[in-house]
Amino acid sequence: MATEIEAAGIEIDGQVESDTQSEEDEGKEKTSKKQPRRETVRASRLERKKPQRDKEDESKEEHNCPRQNRASRRKTHQKKNGDGKKAEVKERDKKASTKDQKNSENKEKKTNKKGKEGENKQKKGRKNSTSSESSNSFDEESLSEEELAMLMEQVEQRKKLISAMRNKPWRMVKKLSVLREAQAFVEKFEGALGKGKGKKLYAYKMMMAKKWVKFKRDFDNFKTQCIPWEMKIKEVESHFGSSVASYFIFLRWMYGVNLVLFGLIFGLVIIPEVLMGMPYGSMPRKTVPRAEQATAMDFSVLWDFEGYIKYSALFYGYYNNQRTIGWLKYRLPMAYFMVGISVFGYSLMVVIRSMARNANESTADGEDDNFIFSWKMFTSWDYLIGNPETADNKFASITTSFKESIVDEQESNKDENIHLRRFLRVLANILIICCLCGSGYLIYFVVKRSQTFSKMQNVGWYERNEVEIVMSLLGMFCPPLFETIAALENYHPRIGLKWQLGRIFALFLGNLYTFLLALMDDVNEKLDEEDVVKNITRWMLLGHHNSSMGNSSADTPPSLDPADVPRGPCWETTVGIEFVRLTVSDILVTYVTILVGDFIRACFVRFVNYCWCWDLEAGFPSYAEFDISGNVLGLVFNQGMIWMGSFYAPGLVGINVLRLLTSMYFQCWAVMSSNVPHERVFKASKSNNFYMGLLLLILFLSLLPVAYTIMSLPPSFDCGPFSGKKRMYEVIQETIELDFPLFIAKIFSYVANPGLIIPAILLMVLAIYYLNAVSEAYQRANAELKKKMQMQREEDKNKRNNKTNNNSMMQDLEDLLAPSTKIEIYPKQAEGKKIESPDQVIPFGKQGKAEVLNGSPMSGGRRAVLIPPPHLLVTRPPTPGIWAPYSYADKPWPGAHPLGLVPGRGRGHPCYSHAAR
């Protein structure tokens, strides 16, 4: 593909080159007088008969001035050589055969242009030049179609050129002038294309296309303006390199996703409920119970998300199970359920899409390890760095990486005391597994304890928040601990980072799932409790009813005040509250950590340094580095909690949006004010998909518990939109039965039949299997091709070396055996060279130069051969010196040039094109 594009580019390139050339040459041509006059005449004729014009132009031009064109072409070559446009020249040589075609095209174009110009000039006096056209007028009809197509093609080409202008490696001045020209050409001719009825349509289409391009451009301008925090991130990037910036870009992306989720939940669930649902206090589930009312507005209670907050639209329990609400007949339970599902659906889609995009980008790179040093040399400098400190670090890291590679290269098989290292690694892993188990158990223990606390009255602040505090502390202290242990292992830093990430991930995951399991226990307990309460409620209501019946004979029983109705534990709200608390405490811990760990530390180091006994900035506390992996993992897990909790606490996403918004500003500020760039500046390009993969994993893992609760736990009987149903998903069945026509219900029932679902799943599994097999086959083929390329390359190298060797040996032999034959060989070759040289060396000046530079021995040898006259060589005894063989070996080449058999280039190129594809 790439080669094709390149070829196309060069084609256009060439044509434009000669266009400009033609313009430059125009002055000269005019002095010769012949050409322009003919053209003007022709142009005036063409003015009337457009279709005819081009064809004739072309033919005449072809006949009349091929020489001139060739001259100008050559001039172009030379000019290019002067410009140092090496690549183009080379390409041109290679495509010698296609070149001519192109040049003829160029000619056409040029003539067209000239014709056009002439036309302009002749517009005033066109009447006097009607004589000559009659001769050609008879064949105009037959040619016009073809011509039109050609003209159209040219216009298209120009347009392509205009759109590809920015990809050209030219100076701006040239780009501008070429652009202007091409635009003028398009302007001129696109309106003229098409005739009769089609003409107007065509012009209209062109106009619309132009408008459309303009609109698109404006829209793009607008879009780039809408991306938030671009400058902020750019600033961070220039100070800390792309790896730190990747965290902020990730954060921004996350913010976007959460904003969409927030819109979904607020727009479709919370706002309808607030606007159209029954107001606060109208029913038991929307009222604070009597016992809690006294303290319901206390801050300490609100802070725990009890009291009024617990009985608000932020949590599951507040929603009513009315099928429709308000005058819109909005089906809220249905909407609640669908939004809960679509939150997951949307997130899944977005994550997978961005992963796929990243993967597409990264597969193009491949993972060759053929170019370790080259890549280090040419791509290790990050041009984004605009800060001396970062630059210092980068210099240092590049130096060390070079040194590392050198050491690797020099002694790849040196490994001292492998047993000790293995032992240490095993030890480290055991220690870390112990840590993980310990932290898991700790959390389980704490959650269990909190359940007993929650049954007791007046417990302290610590007891109430124990779980959160312990989890946050674990999250704070375990990663550094892991890092310390990882020092034992002595891995390469990059591998070490992966291990570290994996371990922290395992820790967080373990903690989260322990927390979930404990929560499940809690929920089961609550479910048992609920049965009891259900009976009590029924009895109480019955009793109340009876008593009221006894008191007054009114038909409507005076309803019990909603605050007094006994109610179940509502496990959904409890789960929601747990998640909200966890999120909030996580936010606070993160911010406090940043404030204390980064800002206060930075202030301390900065200001106490004046009166301290050692250098604080360089020594022990120093400034903090920005912990990318920890921050990204924190963000990922936070998102997991949001996903899990959002079904039971619709307000959670709102909290998260706020959190992301503030942390964008806060962390940007903290990074800029109190962090120092990494000592080991590493790049972010690869780890990006790694983060996305983690996010996907978390998404899947957070989907599991929610799906489990939806599918297999009965909802509470007196709170939430699904109360009164056996399972939450029954809301779908209900909607289908009541709101859809019968046959749709039937279709659904058929579709939901296991007999249909299982084959569908099977089919999908098979499809996955098949696609997987196909992709594996492709990969294998890819690897095979790669290997082949490598082989070919090696072969080429060997062949080339052998050739020089062989040739030199042959020549040695010749030297020794038959000095007399030389007499004949030498003059011939010298002659050949002389004949060749005007053709070869002058037009391909670059190449000649290249060969001169190619290696002084070769060229020196050649010159040495050329300079002395033949007869001298005859008289002299043959001297098989060190360099003499090269000269002989070199000889066949110049002769081979015109045939395109230059060994080095000829073989080097296919490799390149293979690779480019």
Added chain:
Amino acid sequence: MGNKQTIFTPEQLDAYQDCTFFTRKEILRLFYRYRDLAPQLVPLDYTDKPDVTLPYELIGSMPELKDNPFRQRIAEVFSEDGDGNMTLDDFLDMFSVLSEMAPRDLKAYYAFKIYDFNNDDYICKSDLEKTVNKLTRNELTPEEVRLVCEKVIYEADLDNDGKLSLEDFQHMIIRAPDFLSTFHIRI
């Protein structure tokens, strides 16, 4: 809006947008960046294309380039006269090529020119040595530098002529995973 009209004509802006990877806003921002380098030299009116050239000392002092070990080469490659003195057109050219949107091939072409210190259209050993020394601030010993250069030539030189041509360079750089992400300057 009034400001925009006075600096460039709409046609000029459109042409610049066609020739670079920038939006109108970015072009204006770049113009102001350019002007801020020497407010007394650069006029606020570019409609009649004044012939203004800023010396390399000013260009090289931009924060985006200040710490780049190759800043002089960059300026030389993109400047019209080859000495690093830049007109506004050169300036736009430079940042267009180094912008995020520029395609790999274009970037590779200019990267080659930047690393080709002696302008002979080949990256030869001396160019490589210069590159290494600039990248490491002469921290490596001569033997190490020599080894690195040899390795690079061994890896990337396809036609075995002891130096890297543009094709060799493109072949190598097109596979580099980090080339696109590192060879760009945001402005």
